[in-house]
Amino acid sequence: MNRHNAARDGYEVFQWFLPAAERGDAYAQYNLGLLYKHGEAVERDDARALEWMQRAARQGLAAAQNHLGAMYCNGRGAARSDELAARWFLRAASQGDPAAQQNLGQLYRKGRGVQQSHEVAFGWFYRAAEQGLPSAQTLLGECYLQGLGAPVSHPLAMAWFRKAARQGHAPGQLNLALMYRRGDGVEPDEAQAVCWFREAAAQGIATAQRYLGMAYAQGKGVPQDPARAVAWLERAAVQNDTDAQYALGAQLAAGDGAGDDERALAWFLRAAERGHAQAQYWAGVMFTDGRGAARDPGRAFEYYLRAAEQGAANAQFSLGVMYAKGDGVSRDDARAAEWYRRAAQQGDASAQNNLGVLYANGQGVPHDDTLAAYWYGQAAEQGHALAQYNLGGMVNSGRGVERDPLRAYMWMLLAAGAGQEHRRGRGSVANRLGSGGGAWGRALATRVRAARRQPRQAPGH
Structure with missing residues (x-):
């Protein structure tokens, strides 16, 4: 019943606009164009919408000029023409229409229908933002953040993002959250970041939902909560946010109560x-x-x-x-x-170690002890325990590198400390270090044996 009444009322509105539009009333023409454009009270008809918008725009109505520019920009009711879009946006923007100023700025940013100019785009965004248009305020913040048409200024970027965010503009809220998270021009503040991620996420912004889910997963800015992490990541994932789909998979695979x-x-x-x-x-x-x-x-x-x-x-x-x-x-x-x-x-340490093994054994590559030692060394420097053990063996025997019992013992010791026991090899090298490694070797061996007798303390003691 309500839908029937709404349809009847809408048709009556259409019937009221039609004769006024035909008599040349610009506002009636504009409103009639909107009805056809949105399919309200009448069947959607882009060609008729374009026709009525043209009539109103030619009479100088800024709102109609902006809508006409948008129709040309998107190819609705006529072939797409960025040049005509720019022309009509300019007419409306020059009259102070903030939506047209933003749209014209977008054309200059992208170089569509006009010569690309970030400086000109910045100017039009600024005019619209000064009038309080939150989407333009967000675009202006991006200009200051990225140095597009103006010098980089994190304080100004944050100021404009904040103005947009406080008006409930979700992209502005997302950008403000990211600045707090990264610490752009401010101290990083995970709690503030989460606050603004939550605002944007509630409006359905997939990226914000993903960041909010990850905050709950990692306990950054909020207490760790795997169930909420999964819930927010899933909201983003169903919107085809690929990073959220991956993160959700990782969260589910990890378990944490939601495996x-x-x-x-x-x-x-x-x-x-x-x-x-x-x-x-x-x-x-x-x-x-x-x-x-x-x-x-x-x-x-x-x-x-x-x-x-x-x-x-x-x-x-x-x-x-x-x-x-x-x-x-x-x-x-x-x-x-x-x-x-x-x-x-x-830089994958496991691959470096395995490649060293292949060179050491001549498997799939020519036997080359020098390259084996090189790749073991690359992995060992990253703390790869097996590579440290393998390198220690090479150094101890002088394969591919100069024989050096002291260095060999060092790598064996590091490997052992990382959980590689290899006690037979370690003892052999230790004996050689103590007996044939010279004064430095004997001193090191004494210190190491003394350290090994000391009870280990937990971290932080």
Whole structure:
């Protein structure tokens, strides 16, 4: 009944505007154009909407000129024409219409229908922002933040974002939250960031929902709450926020009271299909381990390959492992070495160690102790315990590097401290260090033995 009355009232409004518009009343023409444009009281008809907007715009009505510019800009009712859009936006903007000023600024920012100029765009954004248009205030804040048309100024960026945010403009709230989170021009403040993320998230902004979910997941600015983390990440994920889909998968796979491998894999796969490299990698991990689905090395290989080809070092390492083991693919040491090398060159310590092993054994690559020691060294410097042990062995025997019992003992000790026991090798090197390593070696051995007799204290004591 209410819908029937609304339709009848709407049609009566249309009937009231029509004769006035036909008599040349600009406001009636403009309102009639809006009815046709939005399909209110009459069937939507972009061509008729354009016609009535043109009539009103030619009479100098700024609001009609702005709408006419938008219709040309979007190709509604006529072929898209950025030049005509710019012309009508300019007429309305020159009369002080803030929406037209913002729209004209956008054309100058993008170089559509006009020569690109961030300075001119900034000027039009500023005029609209001064009139209180929150979307223009956000755009002006972005200009100050990124140095577009004006020098970078974090205080001014924050001031304009805050003005927009206080008017409830969700993109302004998101930008303000990000400034607090990054500490742009202010001390980082996770609590303030969460406050504004929450405001924007409540309005459905997927990026804000993702950041809010991650805040609950990590306990930054709010108490850690895995259930709320999942809830907010899922809101963003269903809006096809790819990073949220990946983060949701990671949160579900990690457990923390919300573990669900099947759902985790499903979200990893959705993000993976949208090209998210780490989601592709983790889909591979799930299929490798048989989590969320039956173990499937073939599908694992497929997803690792997708991520590896995008440059993901962890996926490149995993491909190397699969080729080295012949898991899901025919064993091929040469290809294993190739993928290990790609990951190693990006600094992946495990890949560096495994590449060193291949050079040390001549598997898939020519035997080369010098390169083996080099790659062990790269990984060892990053704290990779097995690489430290391997390097210690090379240094102790003088393979690929100058023999140095003192350095060998150092690497063995570091490896042992990282949980690598290798007691036989460590004792052998220690004996040589004490007897043949010279005064420095004996002194070091004495200090090390004394330190090992001291009880370990918990961190912070």
